[in-house]
Amino acid sequence: MSKHLINKQEDWARESIKGFIYSNNQNLIALEEYANVIARKDYLSLAESSSRVALISGGGSGHEPAHLSFVGYGMLTAVVCGDLFASPSTSAILAAIRLVGKNNKAGVLLIVKNYTGDRLNFGLAAKRAQLEGINVDWILVDDDVALQEDENQRDSSVGKRGICGTVLIHKIAGALAEQRKSLKEIKEILDFILKNGYLKTIGVSLSGRVPLPGEKNPSIYDPKIEIGLGIHGEAGRHKTDLTNSKNLVKYILDDYLFKTSEKEICLMINNLGGLSNLELGVLTNDCLDYLLEFKSDIKVNRVYTGTFMTSLNMNGFSITVLGLDQSNKELILNLLDAKTEAPGWPRNYGVDIKKFEYLKSSYGSSVKEQSLKKSEDFLKFSDVNLSNLFEFFLKTIAEDLIDLKDHLNMLDSVCGDGDCGNSLANISQKILQNLSENKFKFDQPHQVFLELSEIFENGGGSLCILLSLFMSSAAKAFSLKSLNTRRERDHYFWVELWKNALRMGLDAVEEYGRAKPGQRSIVDPLSALNNFLNDYLESYESKKMDTKGILKQIVDVVYNSAESTARMKPRVGRASYVDISLINSPDAGAMGISSIFTSIYKAYLQNE
Incomplete structure (x- = not known):
């Protein structure tokens, strides 16, 4: 059986959220009726000022730090969390919309990952809120390029999944909201990124799908790794051999993330939950070394490395590329660099990566x-x-x-x-x-x-x-x-x-x-x-x-x-x-x- 720190499975998400609030209650609060709705403590003043668009996101639990840790000044106004890998209920989402949007004439934007359950529940909640007179709109994030290669061979009406690139959307939207941009302006900028294919993510699992509580661990060792998986424990699109990190990085970047001709990018390297920080450092090094050596025409403007959106404790990672268009490059970079108090956003990141430089000194001379x-x-x-x-x-x-x-x-x-x-x-x-x-x-x-x-x-x-x-x-x-x-x-x-x-x-x-x-x-x-x-x-x-x-x-x-x-x-x-x-x-x-x-x-x- 898989081993997890858990009391009762039905209480797992709720108790985890409560633990998170204990350690972040200076700025965050949870609803009493819907304890899975978490919002900024200053939500009321934000709504009454009617000058800032409220931003709501969410989805199933098991993706922490997403989405809880991205609530705060400069990012999300509120999130709604479901049970493990399950979309939150329509009623909980509607409660969140009412909380931050009922008195907010600037409106509410829902940032939704493109999964059927999330689309249905967030969509229904948005329709009900609109009937109540609340100004609500939404965007769907669908950054998973693993499904892009065979869309013509399958029914593509469902579309691509939303995965770790969603975190960058949170940050960009949050900074725009703090600049008092309108709901229409925010949505236009995000649509420009998403509809033009500037946001792309690919996921990799080193050890297959994640066993859930109560499930048996796989009894047969599989030496292969899985490429192109989502964040709910599902299998990848295909399997391949793992030789070393450098070869894997080359394969992923060439075959999935750089098929188009980006000239300037931001890079997010994400731990899916079970990867060690040592391995994450190697992965980051190999990504940047490869880009600097073999894709030297691409300018890497920002590098974010850490744990942003997990799949419980999956031993794997995802790599996200945000392409920058010359028409709004400086705007996007400024939005990414803008101040935020959300606990999950990294305080340190790489800037304008051109080469790796060491400090030249005599301090390293031997005794x-x-x-x-x-x-x-x-x-x-x-x-x-x-x-x-x-x-x-x-x-x-x-x-x-x-x-x-x-x-x-x-x-x-x-x-x-x-x-x-x-x-x-x-x-x-x-x-x-x-x-x-x-x-x-x-x-x-x-x-x-x-x-x-x-x-x-x-x-x-x-x-x-x-x-x-x-x-x-x-x-x-x-x-x-x-x-x-x-x-x-x-x-x-x-x-x-x-x-x-x-x-x-x-x-x-x-x-x-x-x-x-x-x-x-x-x-x-x-x-x-x-x-x-x-x-x-x-x-x-x-x-x-x-x-x-x-x-x-x-x-x-x-x-x-x-x-x-x-x-x-x-x-x-x-x-x-x-x-x-x-x-x-x-x-x-x-x-x-x-x-x-x-x-x-x-x-x-x-x-x-």
Whole structure:
């Protein structure tokens, strides 16, 4: 069964409307007798002034924010909402007309989407209101071009459907009403747009029709998408394969929306209810990129992206094109830009899209680039053998991490997303690439750490960001301000230097990662190493070892600490959400750290 937040289906629309009024009661009000009639609170003064045409629209519920959210100064005066995907009753529509039009000599304009139920109920209400002496007229919005291609092959007396383009009609009509245009003038401008085919919309569903409350979800997965659907859960005109967003956009724009020769347009990209904002952004980008590249002769004056008219929670979208005629282009743009207080109209929109421009600045320069300008402030290796050894260490680390990819993925899959090995392998491939391109300056250790920090920064995932933090912070340890370079040949000097780099990196990881020793993370082996080096330096004279000896002990300390994470209760990361009884292996990140020091020791032995 489909799942919806609902109490009783017969109360669904009414309760939703009431919730909307709760959060918008500063400017809107609902009728007591017909709670599905919502109007501006200042409806009475508007009517008594008899200087502004009242605008009414509406239709079935399930299209929110349409039409409720388009009531307000600069747009609609009132709306009438039906039950889910059902036209409102004639009596409710008539009540709305009486409310805003009985004392309004300027008249009432009904903006009606071209569906049979809406035409009949709004039409009958208009006739009854006219009998009561109320000046009422209407327009039918029929912007759905999906039905245009085969009108000659079918009975076209019903006409095309009204869909998201209706929202643009609301805005244009509302601005005209605020300018005190007459009912006749407003209708003439809207008729010019609609009857000349300047307003066109096409709808697309990525997952078929929407199951209504109580209906079963489709049991058979359909990989195809549907093109040319309405807003009431009905099927599209035909199905096609989805390859990617760019190809879909090209198909829709070429085959449906730009068959005629528009030179200037406004664009509305609408979420039909279930599309993520991430996807909506991609769709908008692809539409504009395509128009700018392949339809460069078309000027895009305005772009509106958001959720304007839905089909409950349909996973899909619609694209509306409003063609601008040179005879009234400036008027239409001014009307679209005019002030409105309707809660559903977007406060931000694209204007006069000619190309995509980035702000050119130096703010995006890397920390490494900024630091290299002050490279004289940092330690440089005077011994070329040391630089070469540093390079060999890094190459060995990268190669070994690539070999460990599957093992680390397996460890990570126990309580993570199973990609730790992939992340470190991808980073290692980038390191090897940079090595081949001589991007590291191995006589400048701070530069190497900053280069690594940038590589890890772009690796994705929390582990890579933590290691980027570690590298960036560790680089500070090589500042000449904190070093006594006269002791550069002293074994103690080098152990203390690398210990300080470790400590600075570890501090940053603990601060921003909020991990402490004993919580199953990379902090455990790094902290164990820090403690070992502290103890070593404190009793240096009695414990003094050669480089090979200290590296061997470091390998053991780090490995044992990493292995011990298998017995720790996770407190940070995704592992903290997993039942501890399911965790019986070490932390993948900790084992990755262990691998690094094992590789250093291996490389040192090979270089002896």
